[in-house]
């Protein structure tokens with residue numbers, strides 16, 4: 041079936057927090073916002089984000105302290121200039137979110153409530169409903185989206201290629217339930233999120249499959265730091281897919297990690313114990329599991345204030361008031377991605393911008409500081425929009441079409457997808473070495489060569505790019521740990 045798609049100045053691929061923020065900020069240009077599902081279906085990492093957004097807004101805090109904590113968590117590998125630029129923009133961003141309508145949590149004396157998360161030296165994370173920040177953020181961004189007359193939303197379509205003419209990206213090819221189609225634009229923004237769903241054990245929604253990285257790479261865009269995949273230490277060890285997780289906010293509030301012998305092993309490993317950087321907590325948990333122990337998170341006595349954690353436990357069949365929660369590590373966040381200029385969101389290819397988790401600015405280095413990702417996603421979304429508005433000037437399009445909601449484009453998981461997930465979890469996980477990585481690359485190339493399915497091909501390409509970067513980096517830093525180069 042052929043569909044009529046209106047012309048747009050700007051195409052945005054992805055309707056998470058970065059894509060929505062870019063879309064809202066692009067007025068008066070005409071925007072076509074393409075996503076495989078509707079924002080209100082709640083299937084993006086942005087909806088699932090829990091703890092909140094970090095910003096140095098308290099009297100005891102300062103941009104300098106936030107910058108230092110980010111640098112330390114990143115193992116000194118973050119780009120200080122980028123970190124400083126974004127952290128200094130954070131207070132204004134928070135004011136803007138309040139203006140847009142975000143209801144942050146407040147203390148009983150009327151101050152903004154600030155939670156504490158791993159590696160933050162003080163309370164700095166703004167929350168909503170304590171551990172459901174993403175739902176509140178996306179409620180507000182979606183409401184603003186529907187109130188914006190310059191945006192046409194196309195849902196139920198997956199972007200499967202970037203179109204190129206001469207040296208510039210000039211649109212996208214979409215796949216939907218009944219067919220495929222090319223759509224042209226003057227500017228294209230990738231906001232496709234992360235790569236966690238390339239792993240069998242992940243906290244990410246199924247849309248996080250690295251399509252953006254693979255398509256940008258094919259179009260000739262530079263990618264950066266792809267080996268740095270952050271694993272989350274407190275995913276619930278259960279049969280659900282993806283794994284529900286317990287926000288770091290609970291460890292900030294006193295939750296303890298113990299092993300099956302009852303030992304609180306983190307205090308022997310790092311002075312911040314359970315609040316050590318995520319890569320350190322993850323390796324400590326993996327070591328316990330390798331030694332044949334089980335690992336638990338004890339949140340007894342804390343659950344009342346954390347409704348999202350309670351729901352996650354209930355889904356996994358656990359009563360967190362009475363029992364400790366069995367936990368495991370799970371792929372959670374990608375520090376690497378499509379390299380962008382941090383002030384404009386431009387990629388190395390003309391006509392193509394990127395924002396949010398698919399992009400790599402250098403903000404997170406080798407290990408992301410908790411709750412810095414939404415900060416970066418929202419700022420890069422706004423910066424892409426600002427740069428495109430100033431480059432394109434006035435809109436060339438007169439009419440804005442109504443939203444087009446195609447029937448949901450859902451591709452059932454194919455056996456090759458499960459194969460990719462197993463390869464990534466077994467060989468490109470918390471610990472890696474030369475043999476594991478080489479084997480995974482060979483297998484991923486085979487999957488890519490065998491398949492006739494475009495989405496599987498893109499997944500295999502994204503996975504192969506990550507494994508190849510991990511093979512190239514012959515040292516251990518942050519989330520990238522080589523057993524052969526410890």
Ligand SMILES: Cc1cc2nc3c(=O)[nH]c(=O)nc-3n(C[C@H](O)[C@H](O)[C@H](O)COP(=O)(O)OP(=O)(O)OC[C@H]3O[C@@H](n4cnc5c(N)ncnc54)[C@H](O)[C@@H]3O)c2cc1C
Pocket residue numbers: 053054055056057058059074075076077083084085086087088089090091092093094173197198199200231232233234243244245247248251252285372373395396397398410411412413414415417
């Ligand atoms: C469980 C969980 C908890 C988290 N908690 C926090 C937190 O407390 N604080 C924090 O700062 N960060 C947190 N994060 C990380 C943060 O949520 C993400 O980094 C951020 O939301 C990414 O936003 P995004 O807009 O880039 O991507 P997403 O929100 O994932 O949106 C991606 C969009 O792209 C669409 N898409 C993808 N590929 C295609 C395609 N080919 N065609 C069409 N559409 C496509 C998807 O459907 C989706 O609409 C958490 C992540 C998870 C998974």
